[in-house]
Amino acid sequence: MSFTYDSIFFFYFNPHKISEHLLLYKHPDTLLCFVRSVFAPKWSSDVHLEGKTAIVTGANTGIGKETAKDLAGRGVRVILACRDLAKGEQAARDIMREVNGANVVAWQLDLADTKSICQFFYFAAEKELHYLINNAGVAICPYAMTVDGYELQFGVNHLGHFFLTFLLLDLLKHSAPSRVINVSSAVHIMGKIQFDDLSGEKDYHPVRAYAQSKLANILFTRELAKRTEGVTAYSVDPGMVNTDITRHIRRPLVGLFKAFGFMLKNPAEGAYTTIYCTVTPENQLFTGGYYRDCASAKTCRAGQDDSTALKLWAVSCHLLGIRWR
Numbered sequence: 001m002s003f004t005y006d007s008i009f010f011f012y013f014n015p016h017k018i019s020e021h022l023l024l025y026k027h028p029d030t031l032l033c034f035v036r037s038v039f040a041p042k043w044s045s046d047v048h049l050e051g052k053t054a055i056v057t058g059a060n061t062g063i064g065k066e067t068a069k070d071l072a073g074r075g076v077r078v079i080l081a082c083r084d085l086a087k088g089e090q091a092a093r094d095i096m097r098e099v100n101g102a103n104v105v106a107w108q109l110d111l112a113d114t115k116s117i118c119q120f121f122y123f124a125a126e127k128e129l130h131y132l133i134n135n136a137g138v139a140i141c142p143y144a145m146t147v148d149g150y151e152l153q154f155g156v157n158h159l160g161h162f163f164l165t166f167l168l169l170d171l172l173k174h175s176a177p178s179r180v181i182n183v184s185s186a187v188h189i190m191g192k193i194q195f196d197d198l199s200g201e202k203d204y205h206p207v208r209a210y211a212q213s214k215l216a217n218i219l220f221t222r223e224l225a226k227r228t229e230g231v232t233a234y235s236v237d238p239g240m241v242n243t244d245i246t247r248h249i250r251r252p253l254v255g256l257f258k259a260f261g262f263m264l265k266n267p268a269e270g271a272y273t274t275i276y277c278t279v280t281p282e283n284q285l286f287t288g289g290y291y292r293d294c295a296s297a298k299t300c301r302a303g304q305d306d307s308t309a310l311k312l313w314a315v316s317c318h319l320l321g322i323r324w325r
Contacts, residue, residue, distance in 0.1 A: 052128075068091070080105065092106045
């Protein structure tokens with residue numbers, strides 16, 4: 001596992017498992033993940049994308065806002081899909097103030113409510129959609145449920161984006177070539193899809209639930225890539241990023257994060273890999289692939305399990321009451 005906020009959370013809640021998980025560092029790639037995340041070189045691209053349209057979920061702050069800002073600077077019409085519309089509209093004003101000629105709007109989208117997702121879809125009525133960036137998420141939160149009765153982290157981070165992508169897929173196909181980018185995390189390495197307890201009612205743990213949802217992002221990406229023509233799909237790990245993820249952690253760790261803040265990426269740097277997968281020519285990317293620090297990366301073994309990906313797809317469709325072949 002890489003040394004991220006998420007691994008610190010896990011050890012904080014489970015100090016007796018520190019030695020067990022340190023064994024993962026016997027694999028060189030895990031330590032390199034940390035080094036690359038901290039010392040990753042700056043990335044830039046002068047690609048312009050005039051005439052394209054993108055939806056970025058969770059774009060009122062952090063990585064999502066920086067992603068939207070970058071794309072707006074490339075000539076993309078950007079739709080900020082935000083749970084809090086007022087914050088989304090403020091983010092749109094911020095971007096338009098900072099980027100000359102930016103075409104940015106904010107629409108309300110609550111990924112914890114399938115009715116809100118449907119309303120967003122009907123309100124969209126766009127003629128074209130070239131980039132769907134599933135960035136929004138909740139992390140390491142106390143047990144809660146979505147409006148539809150799903151465990152919150154699985155419901156928002158996976159099911160909400162799964163349903164949104166389902167609704168927008170025809171528009172993405174119509175606009176092909178187009179892309180779906182799912183923001184995951186290195187913490188997926190601790191994840192396991194608990195098919196017998198997706199509601200989290202039996203043994204909820206905030207970090208395990210988060211890891212499960214991030215693994216689900218990767219498996220969804222792999223399966224989606226197999227099922228679509230003209231629409232490519234990528235999952236990304238933004239790395240160690242200084243965002244507001246600390247709002248749900250216990251107080252003793254807040255000071256620790258502040259002390260080591262200099263080691264973390266800022267949100268603009270955290271958006272690099274998402275933007276990389278948006279602007280890089282398709283023939284230089286692998287659809288269904290996982291990307292970190294603007295390069296192809298390996299997931300853990302569970303992230304490469306096609307049988308689990310297929311089962312997750314079927315279970316997700318069943319939970320949402322949809323048919324998606």
